[in-house]
């Protein structure tokens with residue numbers, strides 16, 4: 001079993017590799033990178049004009065299984081991932097039941113083996129039922145394969161519980177991933193608190209709710225010397241707190257989403273539920289701070305927070321609609337259009353943020369094209385212009401604030417363990 005990717009621009013941030021060459025895959029592993037490799041006995045894929053990168057790793061995905069399959073399931077969610085160039089995704093535990101026991105972690109991993117188009121990693125809950133009252137069986141979940149621990153969907157405001165959760169999780173070398181929004185300040189807010197919320201007459205979620213929660217998380221991680229990861233950073237205050245914490249040597253990492261990096265609260269002006277998300281889309285000053293933070297390394301990774309909901313759930317009045325929307329199939333296009341084609345980031349930087357960095361935060365074997373690693377690869381046409389059509393998504397979540405937008409750049413093929421799972425934009429598994 002040999003597959004030769006011929007004449008593409010191969011980019012591997014882990015080897016400082018960025019040049020036109022051939023990449024040979026043998027028995028599902030990266031065998032060799034070099035000029036004019038022999039085609040003998042190999043299927044040849046013409047990669048001229050295309051970029052070959054380690055497959056993307058999305059560390060923040062809601063697969064909704066078990067229990068919420070009207071929104072998404074492992075099969076549909078991993079197909080959406082394959083379509084977007086992702087080869088490994090980590091799923092969040094806010095399912096029904098919540099992923100708070102080892103048996104549920106094992107169950108998801110088992111189903112993903114059978115039905116997943118891409119590799120699936122599991123994130124276990126921090127508290128039982130994500131109720132914030134007592135710790136979940138963190139150790140057992142990690143021993144069963146969980147790669148991180150999180151109460152994502154809500155923040156865990158109980159300081160004592162968050163502290164012992166950090167200490168316990170860190171003993172296993174895993175991070176706690178924090179959804180940082182102070183509940184009492186968020187209250188019933190449905191969008192960013194600012195000029196637009198005032199104009200629309202809607203209750204806001206102030207950015208200081210995020211700042212305070214991130215400050216608390218950092219103080220506890222610093223005090224306990226534990227591994228902390230901040231999910232979907234959206235406020236400029238949070239960026240600055242993380243920047244300063246990193247300077248002090250706190251073991252904190254952070255992610256930003258394609259939507260927070262590129263959209264403002266103007267997107268909800270027409271009461272568009274497709275732009276309703278937690279934390280909310282904020283004003284332009286926050287967006288600029290996120291881009292700056294991503295550039296200087298304060299924000300380590302790009303993660304989608306792919307949070308699909310059933311169509312009818314989102315197709316209601318703004319205040320009532322659940323927060324979150326699909327992200328896997330637009331992430332690369334949005335990032336290339338807004339951050340690469342604008343000259344703000346290099347391709348190497350983007351691939352590092354979408355693949356190498358998240359793999360390293362979760363401590364998983366991915367994000368590299370070194371000889372001997374599983375051949376998990378994204379093949380990208382950076383120049384391809386396409387129009388987002390959410391009705392054609394693989395995900396069940398048909399809402400996205402990027403619908404009908406023209407984007408430049410797309411994954412045209414995705415390879416997992418040496419096999420095509422997506423080709424010419426079509427999932428083939």
Ligand SMILES: NC(=O)N[C@@H](CC(=O)O)C(=O)O
Pocket residue numbers: 062094152153154179276277278279305307308322323324325
């Ligand atoms: N981001 C969201 O708005 N929603 C997520 C939860 C989360 O990631 O916090 C969801 O599960 O729907």
Ligand SMILES: [Zn+2]
Pocket residue numbers: 152153154179231232278279
């Ligand atoms: Zn969240």
